[in-house]
Amino acid sequence: MRLVAAELVDSRQILPGQWLQSFHAPELATGSRAGQFVHVRTGDYSGLVLRRPFSINTADPATGIVTLHFRTVGRGTEWLTRVREGEKLDMLGPLGRPFEVDPRSRHLLLIAGGLGMAGVRMLADEAIRDGRQVTILFGALSAGHVYPSSLLPDEVEYVVATDDGSLGHHGYVTDLVQEYEAWADQAFACGPYPMLERLARLASGRRDRLGVAKLGRKRGRGKTDPLGSTGARRKAFLQVSMEQTMGCAVGACLGCTVIGVEGPLRVCREGPVFASDEIAWPQA
Amino acid sequence: MKAKKTVIAFGDMRLGVDSDRSRRTPTVRKPKGAMVPVDRFKPPVGRARVETGASAVADLGNPTAVQPTMAEREALDRIDLSVDLAPDRGLLLANPILVASGTFGYGVEYGEVVDVQRIGAICCKGTTLRPRAGNQPPRVTETPGGMLNSIGLQNPGVDAVIEKYGPIWQGWKVPVIVNVAGESIEDYVEVARRLDGVPGVAGIELNISCPNVGKGGLQFAIDRDAARAVTAAVRRATELPLLVKLSPNVADVRPIAKAIEEAGADAITAINTLSGLAVSPDRTRAFLGNTYGGLSGPAVKPVALRIVYEVAQVVSIPIVAIGGVTNLDDVLDFLACGAVAVQVGTAIFADPELPVRLGDELRAECLRRGLDSYRPLIGTALPQRTGPASAKGAEYRP
Numbered sequence: 001m002r003l004v005a006a007e008l009v010d011s012r013q014i015l016p017g018q019w020l021q022s023f024h025a026p027e028l029a030t031g032s033r034a035g036q037f038v039h040v041r042t043g044d045y046s047g048l049v050l051r052r053p054f055s056i057n058t059a060d061p062a063t064g065i066v067t068l069h070f071r072t073v074g075r076g077t078e079w080l081t082r083v084r085e086g087e088k089l090d091m092l093g094p095l096g097r098p099f100e101v102d103p104r105s106r107h108l109l110l111i112a113g114g115l116g117m118a119g120v121r122m123l124a125d126e127a128i129r130d131g132r133q134v135t136i137l138f139g140a141l142s143a144g145h146v147y148p149s150s151l152l153p154d155e156v157e158y159v160v161a162t163d164d165g166s167l168g169h170h171g172y173v174t175d176l177v178q179e180y181e182a183w184a185d186q187a188f189a190c191g192p193y194p195m196l197e198r199l200a201r202l203a204s205g206r207r208d209r210l211g212v213a214k215l216g217r218k219r220g221r222g223k224t225d226p227l228g229s230t231g232a233r234r235k236a237f238l239q240v241s242m243e244q245t246m247g248c249a250v251g252a253c254l255g256c257t258v259i260g261v262e263g264p265l266r267v268c269r270e271g272p273v274f275a276s277d278e279i280a281w282p283q284a
Numbered sequence: 285m286k287a288k289k290t291v292i293a294f295g296d297m298r299l300g301v302d303s304d305r306s307r308r309t310p311t312v313r314k315p316k317g318a319m320v321p322v323d324r325f326k327p328p329v330g331r332a333r334v335e336t337g338a339s340a341v342a343d344l345g346n347p348t349a350v351q352p353t354m355a356e357r358e359a360l361d362r363i364d365l366s367v368d369l370a371p372d373r374g375l376l377l378a379n380p381i382l383v384a385s386g387t388f389g390y391g392v393e394y395g396e397v398v399d400v401q402r403i404g405a406i407c408c409k410g411t412t413l414r415p416r417a418g419n420q421p422p423r424v425t426e427t428p429g430g431m432l433n434s435i436g437l438q439n440p441g442v443d444a445v446i447e448k449y450g451p452i453w454q455g456w457k458v459p460v461i462v463n464v465a466g467e468s469i470e471d472y473v474e475v476a477r478r479l480d481g482v483p484g485v486a487g488i489e490l491n492i493s494c495p496n497v498g499k500g501g502l503q504f505a506i507d508r509d510a511a512r513a514v515t516a517a518v519r520r521a522t523e524l525p526l527l528v529k530l531s532p533n534v535a536d537v538r539p540i541a542k543a544i545e546e547a548g549a550d551a552i553t554a555i556n557t558l559s560g561l562a563v564s565p566d567r568t569r570a571f572l573g574n575t576y577g578g579l580s581g582p583a584v585k586p587v588a589l590r591i592v593y594e595v596a597q598v599v600s601i602p603i604v605a606i607g608g609v610t611n612l613d614d615v616l617d618f619l620a621c622g623a624v625a626v627q628v629g630t631a632i633f634a635d636p637e638l639p640v641r642l643g644d645e646l647r648a649e650c651l652r653r654g655l656d657s658y659r660p661l662i663g664t665a666l667p668q669r670t671g672p673a674s675a676k677g678a679e680y681r682p
């Protein structure tokens with residue numbers, strides 16, 4: 001974690017209201033892992049006192065480029081769209097804990113709802129680099145909101161669901177999961193809270209649907225790692241990347257908590273990635 | 285328009301304070317009082333040019349930093365920024381810029397990003413007798429020029445704090461002041477007792493903006509007698525330097541401040557957050573999980589200034605100002621209203637290096653004005669103290 005001056009080198013609108021910005025920031029590009037985020041300082045023109053957190057969408061150590069993918073929802077994100085190439089932004093990062101892939105996992109299922117793509121996007125790059133197979137299930141309102149496949153690596157299988165059926169499966173992205181749950185060794189999700197909640201319920205029922213024997217062999221028995229440890233997360237079928245409004249983003253203010261089964265968890269420090277069984281979902 | 289931001293880099297400038305000093309028995313080394321020619325060194329971060337809070341363009345790496353010459357550096361080193369917040373017991377700070385409770389965790393969270401040893405003192409997160417899980421999320425939200433928080437005093441309890449952080453703090457040069465909260469006088473007293481004598485704990489700051497369960501949930505901070513009682517009880521329980529933090533959510537803070545002074549507090553800190561509310565985006569409920577939150581940030585500065593101004597006229601113990609400090613101007617304003625030191629809170633979230641930088645900027649400001657200490661900057665805006673204390677300030681209450 002450090003303060004980095006990230007120079008904007010490219011900014012484009014990839015979907016209505018959604019932007020992809022590239023920054024030259026070698027310190028971030030080399031040190032970051034999928035799932036981590038940066039805390040970006042915005043201009044003070046209108047009294048914005050807090051930084052804004054964004055997932056590191058991609059990071060390329062070779063070029064020193066990191067990208068952010070965001071939607072304009074308020075003053076901070078709108079300000080970001082007006083930054084010009086060559087200007088430097090003050091970014092604090094990389095922050096939070098990354099996705100944990102079990103070294104034995106061959107098949108990764110990535111599930112993204114809307115802007116959740118930014119949360120899992122980099123994991124696709126890492127997995128392909130490491131020789132794993134990746135399927136991305138993506139859900140959006142309609143065809144006009146679907147993340148362009150041209151921005152994904154060629155190697156991934158990309159399956160789309162839209163709420164109105166204008167592209168791909170007609171319905172929620174979560175409907176697609178059962179088809180892939182036998183194939184997948186691990187699943188990683190980012191998106192709206194109701195989607196994550198539904199996935200968590202599916203994940204806890206998966207054991208019964210697939211049979212314990214298979215899982216026992218695949219994920220191993222024996223010593224149990226403490227909840228929230230890297231080991232336990234690697235063994236979990238589902239990891240989710242969560243959001244919460246933030247103050248410091250370094251663990252100092254306790255502002256960004258979500259309720260875990262063992263008490264409050266800081267999204268910025270224990271998260272933003274959690275094993276789904278760490279979270280106290282409203283009704284399990 | 286973006287003003288190009290420049291920052292003075294002073295390297296590891298140090299004060300004339302022994303690093304291995306005992307915090308209980310401080311020895312202030314008096315500055316030599318040498319006046320230096322100031323015309324050569326014009327700090328680039330003069331009053332009007334300070335651009336902190338949130339600058340549009342990153343100032344990291346400091347390409348335009350002005351390096352002071354040897355003579356300037358020596359002159360800067362001679363300026364006395366030290367302050368004793370507890371003259372009777374000794375709580376000596378190398379500079380008057382502290383970090384506020386709840387915004388800097390236990391001093392460790394910012395890691396390499398902040399050189400904590402260069403901060404005047406650290407007030408840690410509010411600590412209670414037993415562990416507390418805190419409030420329902422969401423707990424923070426931005427507001428115009430500020431933020432609301434309702435953390436709910438989440439903390440692992442005093443014993444865990446001592447065990448986990450005591451050894452770390454002990455190795456630090458920067459004094460750590462433990463912020464203490466409770467629901468009854470007995471709670472406060474017990475926490476203070478357990479902190480007494482713990483190496484690495486330099487003092488206690490009482491957060492009395494807590495509901496007093498024994499008195500029907502009324503906050504200690506809004507009830508003069510309760511504030512007096514809790515201060516006196518803690519005073520009896522510990523010889524640690526004792527700071528008591530005022531709440532702004534009262535009609536007239538002066539009788540409360542006076543009672544706290546009489547009860548034996550070494551210093552007063554002010555202010556805590558102002559009670560506020562935000563509405564959820566769909567307007568079906570309050571946004572924060574706890575409904576109410578505490579307002580902080582630049583938006584509260586005028587309120588904090590007013591309270592410091594009022595309190596400074598009725599007590600003679602040191603006052604530490606808190607509330608919306610984001611740049612040197614804010615520091616100078618609070619000093620002018622009678623504070624001897626300031627705490628930086630919310631602004632740290634946008635600008636973690638701010639507390640350290642403010643120390644440097646205050647030093648440069650003294651040099652620019654030809655001062656060998658920042659003390660002449662204190663109290664300059666207060667009315668002349670002739671006759672009884674001014675009642676102004678209480679007048680403007682619609």
Ligand SMILES: Cc1cc2nc3c(=O)[nH]c(=O)nc-3n(C[C@H](O)[C@H](O)[C@H](O)COP(=O)(O)OP(=O)(O)OC[C@H]3O[C@@H](n4cnc5c(N)ncnc54)[C@H](O)[C@@H]3O)c2cc1C
Nearest residue numbers: 052053054055069070071074075076077118243244245426
């Ligand atoms: C770990 C993490 C990663 C994120 N990654 C992305 C990303 O990759 N792309 C993206 O578009 N968005 C992402 N978000 C959400 C993003 O931070 C908010 O959309 C953004 O801060 C809104 O700022 P604003 O000033 O435009 O909106 P405003 O509504 O004006 O924001 C006001 C305040 O609310 C906070 N806030 C608003 N919405 C959210 C939210 N959904 N989550 C957390 N805080 C919020 C802001 O930080 C700010 O403090 C992420 C959030 C978190 C916690």
Ligand SMILES: Cc1cc2nc3c(=O)[nH]c(=O)nc-3n(C[C@H](O)[C@H](O)[C@H](O)COP(=O)(O)O)c2cc1C
Nearest residue numbers: 384385386410433491555556580581607608629630
């Ligand atoms: C997230 C957050 C947590 C806080 N927690 C505490 C606390 O535990 N105890 C306390 O006395 N004050 C607490 N405060 C209040 C601050 O110490 C300070 O008094 C207030 O924020 C005003 O200063 P500022 O405007 O510089 O932030 C907290 C403030 C914030 C923003």
Ligand code: FES
Nearest residue numbers: 247248249254268
């Ligand atoms: S945002 Fe401060 S603890 Fe997470």
